[in-house]
Amino acid sequence: MTEPKRFKIPESVLVVIHTPACEVLLIERADKPGYWQSVTGSKDRIDEPLADTCVREVAEETGIAIGGAEVPLAALRDWGLSNLYEIYPVWRHRYAPGVTHNTEHVFGLTVPGRIAVRLNPREHLRFQWLPWREAADLCFSPSNAEAILQLPRFLADFRPESSS
Numbered sequence: 001m002t003e004p005k006r007f008k009i010p011e012s013v014l015v016v017i018h019t020p021a022c023e024v025l026l027i028e029r030a031d032k033p034g035y036w037q038s039v040t041g042s043k044d045r046i047d048e049p050l051a052d053t054c055v056r057e058v059a060e061e062t063g064i065a066i067g068g069a070e071v072p073l074a075a076l077r078d079w080g081l082s083n084l085y086e087i088y089p090v091w092r093h094r095y096a097p098g099v100t101h102n103t104e105h106v107f108g109l110t111v112p113g114r115i116a117v118r119l120n121p122r123e124h125l126r127f128q129w130l131p132w133r134e135a136a137d138l139c140f141s142p143s144n145a146e147a148i149l150q151l152p153r154f155l156a157d158f159r160p161e162s163s164s
Contacts, residue, residue, distance in 0.1 A: 010095055011103050012040055014039070014105070016107070016109070016156055025127060027061060029038070037140065038144050052066045055073075063112065067137070071111055076107060083106070087101060098136035106150075108155075135148050
């Protein structure tokens with residue numbers, strides 16, 4: 001007996017991973033080579049807290065563990081931005097019939113520097129750290145590019161507490 005198809009939930013997170021020097025981590029999609037982006041991912045459950053979605057997606061896509069000494073949970077910040085956008089037709093089959101839009105919640109993750117990244121090869125081909133403006137220019141998603149352009153403002157307002 002086959003399980004029924006599990007559709008993606010049309011609510012997701014976008015996590016802009018960056019250094020204090022405004023260098024941004026971008027990853028290239030395996031299913032669309034040439035499409036560069038920040039970490040993104042949908043909730044696994046309707047009631048899943050958005051911060052939990054961020055922690056899970058960052059670990060799955062980059063191998064970066066949020067909540068340890070190197071990257072404390074306090075380094076993850078909800079930027080209070082949400083984007084409602086039309087799901088690209090190429091990816092609509094992942095959602096229930098009739099679902100055409102997704103709500104994306106934007107978070108920032110401050111890491112101490114260009115830390116080690118371990119990509120999931122089924123999802124991403126390559127990664128690179130870029131100055132924020134260059135990263136914004138390279139993103140295929142307009143909402144991702146706009147989030148990166150907001151980075152200096154959010155970085156000025158927030159400095160994660162250091163663990164002592």
